[in-house]
Amino acid sequence: MATKDVKSAIINAKPGIQKYLALMEQVDKVNVSTDAVFRRAYNGFYRVQRRTPSWYDTYYSLMEQLKGSKPTFAEILDHLYAATERYEPSFSSKLVATLRPDKPVWDIHVLRNVNQTAPAYHSKTKVEDAKKRYADIENWYQNFLPSDEGISWITQFNALVPAHDKLSDLKKVDFILWQTRD
Template sequence: MFEPKIDVQQAVAGLRKREKGLITYEKIMTSYKNTNLSNDMTFQRTFNGFYRIRRNEDWRKFYYENFEKWKNESTPTFPLILETLYRHTGRVECSFSSKMLATLCPDFP
């Protein structure tokens, strides 16, 4: 029978690393509703850091303006977000489109 050898210190260290990410994720998910996403730089820095968004200022401005708009107007669809970003940036941003949608609609993958 296979009995894995577990380094308890390494396991605890791994859990501590994940804890920080979960705290950040919870902060994003609880704060986005109560802030203006288009101009709240603290939220944007947190979201950018967590999801590793490394795009230029114009891209980020457009992204967060639409994030705010869709938060208040209606639930967007993945194709709508994807197409809107593509029309503005010329890039197919599947990953960042899904991150926005998953924040606005936590039941979505």
């Protein structure tokens, strides 16, 4: 990606970065299972919408319960699927990435930018396929971050975002990928 495109993506991400930092500042300070302000901000940032009240309660109770631990994408995906009967790779990854900022999110833009596609929604093996796909995303980051291009992106991000020290290098690249759209 050209330097000007990376710079543009970072500039476009700045409002989202501020919202993300505000969420991350609160996640350990509040009970996310009951804090309406946190839940509303999280739902807005990650576009969690059109779910039942019981889904939201399950999701945020799980997040609260897992604070201080290192949940895996597979564990969260399985738990949400069992508890809600919904296939939720994107929201599973966002819960994981909230508790573990060194983990990537599963997003349509990120998937496309790391040359991955989501398993077919109607597939009988979609849950297991999603676990493999998430591992592919993690591998992409492991290879990209130390590369010359990865280092260049992080350097540009650090130059443009004053609060860069509050973000993992993976999250910095995550924001760039999230803003890189066709």
